[in-house]
Amino acid sequence: MxxxxxxxxxxxxxxxxxxxxxxxxxxxxxxxxxxxxxxxxxxxxxxxxxxxxxxxxxxxxxxxxxxxxxxxxxxxxxxxxxxxxxxxxxxxxxxxxxxxxxxxxxxxxxxxxGLPCDIGDYTDFYTSIHHATTVGKQFRPDNPLLPNYKWVPVGYHGRSSSIHVSGQSFPRPLGQTKAPDADIPTLGPCRRLDYELEIGIFISRPNIIGERIPMSAAEDHVFGMALFNDWSARDIQGWEYQPLGPFLSKNFASTLSPWIVTMDALAPFRKAFSRPAGDPQPLPYLDSPQNREAGAIDIELEVWLQTPAMAQAGSAGERLMRSNYADAYWTVAQLVAHHTVNGCNLRAGDLFGSGTLSGPEPDQGGSLLELSSGGKQPIRLANGETRTFLEDGDTVILRGYCQREGFRRIGFGECRGTVLPAR
Amino acid sequence: MxxxxxxxxxxxxxxxxxxxxxxxxxxxxxxxxxxxxxxxxxxxxxxxxxxxxxxxxxxxxxxxxxxxxxxxxxxxxxxxxxxxxxxxxxxxxxxxxxxxxxxxxxxxxxxxxGLPCDIGDYTDFYTSIHHATTVGKQFRPDNPLLPNYKWVPVGYHGRSSSIHVSGQSFPRPLGQTKAPDADIPTLGPCRRLDYELEIGIFISRPNIIGERIPMSAAEDHVFGMALFNDWSARDIQGWEYQPLGPFLSKNFASTLSPWIVTMDALAPFRKAFSRPAGDPQPLPYLDSPQNREAGAIDIELEVWLQTPAMAQAGSAGERLMRSNYADAYWTVAQLVAHHTVNGCNLRAGDLFGSGTLSGPEPDQGGSLLELSSGGKQPIRLANGETRTFLEDGDTVILRGYCQREGFRRIGFGECRGTVLPAR
Structure with a gap:
């Protein structure tokens, strides 16, 4: 690197x-x-x-x-x-x-x-320890982080076909859910529809099957980044995801911003990367001097919500939160090195999602699941409306930019998507 | 249908x-x-x-x-x-x-x-209740099947880039594993490398985002089937898969047979589909009269192993097991209807894996994980060799055919792959 x-x-x-x-x-x-x-x-x-x-x-x-x-x-x-x-x-x-x-x-x-490239495979990671901890607490209050989190850059495969470019609108998904006190599940419109604030990472040079990409070469295999909204149906996920992970709760739609900001454009905004005191150091195959020196990237991120009432009142929306990509627990180079350590081949145009990028503070949740404490504490908007999860007609807008003393500020453009009523 | x-x-x-x-x-x-x-x-x-x-x-x-x-x-x-x-x-x-x-x-x-088509997205299902039960017992002896199994055709997204055609060979994958008594994980070659006997199902007509495919039209969206080996690294999976599912344990290689046997060729081999007595009926969106009448497909399946010693002795290998696709708990039409119920769009050439197709008897496990009881009981081969999991140089061959009184027998050709030593 x-x-x-x-x-x-x-x-x-x-x-x-x-x-x-x-x-x-x-x-x-x-x-x-x-x-x-x-x-x-x-x-x-x-x-x-x-x-x-x-x-x-x-x-x-x-x-x-x-x-x-x-x-x-x-x-x-x-x-x-x-x-x-x-x-x-x-x-x-x-x-x-x-x-x-x-x-x-x-x-x-x-x-x-259009979409900036033809996406072959899409892998979603889980790189924000703040997101993993906050969400984990809702399920396991005493033991929010699973034992592998600080060792494995946890990831899973997502679906490429339903990734569209900013401006996407999609009907609220239907799905099976089961109430805790119900005997049997039912099919119906999702009631806990959410967004996820992510960075999309695009692969550049391919590797062949069986060929590992070491940390030292990892970023040569990355082209650049965009904003990515990994829409999620929380209630569908809760019933379907054991034992093989999220499926229909994620693949009904995902939205990408149209512009890939290259790794070269991001060069001035690199930061040192380190683990919090007391955390284990990464295994050698996930570590390098360059990664410690400049593995992180300082990207300010924002989520905006425009409800139908706001749109009618001529408002462009309200900012719900801010976070920074430099708070991620795993760097881009670590994701590439881990993804290929088993010999898995990446292709040009493949997409990695960073996972939901929440910050360390409670108001920095990268999803409504976090901001509303699992739907228990509605968030109050400036116009008097409230939200636990997304309602029909809501538009979610992701924004991102880099700024640093002595350099010109650059931005990512918008990643915008709208929820339509269920069909 | x-x-x-x-x-x-x-x-x-x-x-x-x-x-x-x-x-x-x-x-x-x-x-x-x-x-x-x-x-x-x-x-x-x-x-x-x-x-x-x-x-x-x-x-x-x-x-x-x-x-x-x-x-x-x-x-x-x-x-x-x-x-x-x-x-x-x-x-x-x-x-x-x-x-x-x-x-x-x-x-x-x-x-x-070559591969029979360009595969966009690949989804792997889990349709054998016998496989789910046997594997579940190894982890939860008293409660092998999770509560969603009989309601949801459980599936997850896999990786397309590493799917190659029969004849594929690949190095034994490296990965992180953690011994139960170890303090920290280590990186090393997989020690529990396995195959999975599956049917690959190819999508024909696409649907657009937001458009559900009902049971009555589901099979018009299916082109045909091939044999599919979803190679699996059990030890890597055990450490990585919580909470988002299998990842590097699966995506280092998958092997497809080269010929797609069309749904039209399979027409004479259809069978009635029913749930065992006492099991819940599928929800209405996963049910249809045609599915009950002829939703299942009678395909005999076999797994063969050719060790290096067998190859040297001029043997084509030894049959490890037989099972039948008609024993799957979910039909192809149900997989299509479920996959699209949330509006997810399928594209021509997309691939579904059936999941490991084990039969009801203990000697009908579709993987070594089952046949060796999680590696505790080595299987004994006719030449005196034993196996718990795959060794370097082992070749696995899947075979499949349909036969029925009054019809000509048809076959799928071979799905063959070989494990090379770790790099």
Whole structure:
């Protein structure tokens, strides 16, 4: 793992495109996240890079051939860095290529965004010890954390087909549930529908079956990150999940933000990673000097809720919580090294979910399950409404950004999804 | 669900190809399973149908355009039946198209088989109550079956990337395990490596997010079946799987047989499906008259083991057990209806695993975990060797076939995989 800071990260770098220099933009020239978009006239998805309120069509500046994002993602890190450098150069103030690059811009407001890549396999982890502890307490008050938690980056496989891009809406799922005092289960609409605030991590270079990826090479196999909402039906999960884990409680919908912020864009926001005093050190295959030095990433995260009443009143919603990805108990490199230690092969475009990213404080729960103490303490919204779990018409918006003294602030864009009534 | 028997199933139907009429062939003209193969000169995979010891190249007889099996799989059932009829007609004794079809044959011995289709998502179920009970007893002697078992077709998501075709070999996986008396876990080669005898079920027509597939339409969304070995690392699973289910214990390798036997080919082998006396009836969304009448499928299954010593002695291996798919507690239609009841979308080429198919008798365990009572009672092989779990160099072969008075016997071909030493 090598964290490279080059001139693409310089805080004083400016673009000839005014909207990229707006202090409020999430997409200044220091960010350059990748996504796929479709103009009205396009037959398929095109690869673009967000810049200010525009998108740079990479095919029109000759930086990619077709719309195959997964092929771009699997390039070696040097080639990806060269593309980042070329985009940065072309968008800079004074670039001799300004005319060519300007002709390749399309307004973000004029296109439809697609999923940023074709997702092969999706693995969801459980990297927030604060989430694992708070949720564990609801089931096992005296023993919230299971014995493996501090040794194994716990993960499980999720479903790719139902992952859609921001803007997704989906009907409230039906499912089997059984009340504790009932003799038999019944089928009905989920009554404990929840969101989960996660980071989505995209795989870059593949490995072949049987080939482990060591900690030292792990981040070369990661392309970048997006925001991810792993919608969850808590009541369905409670009845179905023994002994093989969550299934229909998770696979009815998951929502991704459209832009992949690359590991290279995130380079200035790396932080030292350490275990709390008294916790065991990771086993050697999950440890490295680089990981201790800079394994964590400082990403501020927020969950917003817009109820139908708020939308009607013209409100964009209310912030429910904030947390930071640097509080995760396992780093990205550790997830890659663990996932492949058994020889499992990863492919370009595969997605890891971080698991719900709760912070250490009670008001930092990354789900309503946590914020409402399992539905026992409704949260009170500023407009007088209350919520234990999500109601029909509710829209959940995830936001994320990185800021650090001496560097330009960069953002992730929105991850937005809406619950429709059950069919 | 409509089970159609037509002239393609007639027992006296013969082909102009002699090897298809060999009583020992698994691929008589009544079978016609689909797969993908590659001749030395082919740049990609081609779609073919197994007939006797040959493969009919479907492109060369004009029945498909390219090599996109998933496009063929998603055709409506009527279109799939028409293709089956056309293949059957062309291969029959006296066919006017004999010359054209003969020119499209290639010997099975001369090609390399690929995975039969591109697998999007893979879901593994747990449909054998005998397996669930036997394994449950090892952990909970007084309460082997969890309370949800007879209500929920328990399933979980697996990994697609490591599913390879018959002939796969893979190194023994490494993983974390913790001995009961140890303070901390260690990383090392799996010591309890096992196979699982399963049926793989392939999805045909897709549904869109939010759209349930009812029992009455469920089998129109199924293309066919193959044999499936869901290799399992029991010791890794024991330490990692709480609370979210199996992960690295399963995703290092899974092996599929190369031929998909279609639901149409299986039509003569359907059986009534019923619950044992005293068991609860399925909830209405998992029940239908057709399912009770013909929901089960009579497929004889076998597991064979070939140790390195057997291979050296020229032995093809020893049969370890036999079971029958009709003993499963949940039918294919029930798996489809349950998987989509929450609105989850299935795609053509998605794979379901049946879960380990053990029979009701102790010698019918579909895994070594069962046959060796959790490793406590080694099984004794005819050549004097013993096994609790798999050793390096062991080859596991799954076989399956259908037979019924008045119909031609059809087979699935082999599902073969070999354990290599840990790297």
């Amino acid at each position: 090598t964290i490279t800071l080059d001139d693409t990260h310089a805080a004083d770098l400016k673009s000839w495109l005014a909207s990229a220099n707006d202090p409020a933009t999430e997409f200044p020239i220091q960010n350059l996240p990748f996504g796929r978009f479709r103009r009205e006239e396009d037959s398929g998805l095109c690869i673009g890079v967000a810049i200010g309120d525009q998108i740079l069509d990479l095919r029109r500046v000759g930086l990619v051939q077709g719309g195959q994002m997964n092929q771009l993602m699997r390039l070696p890190r040097e080639a990806r860095l060269a593309i980042r450098q070329a985009i940065s150069q072309g968008l800079r103030e004074g670039s001799p290529e300004q005319a060519k690059f300007r002709a390749a811009l399309v307004a973000q407001s004029e296109v439809e965004m | 409509t089970i159609t028997l037509d002239d393609t199933h007639a027992a006296d139907l013969k082909s102009w190809l002699a090897s298809a009429n060999d009583p020992a062939t698994e691929f008589p003209i009544q079978n016609l399973p689909f797969g993908r193969f590659r001749r030395e000169e082919d740049s990609g995979l081609c779609i073919g149908v197994a007939i006797g010891d040959q493969i009919l190249d479907l492109r060369r007889v004009g029945l498909v355009q390219g090599g996109q099996m998933n496009q063929l799989m998603r055709l409506p059932r009527e279109a799939r039946l028409a293709i089956r009829q056309a293949i059957s007609q062309g291969l029959r004794e006296g066919s006017p198209e004999q010359a054209k079809f003969r020119a499209a044959l290639v010997a099975q011995s001369e090609v390399e088989m």
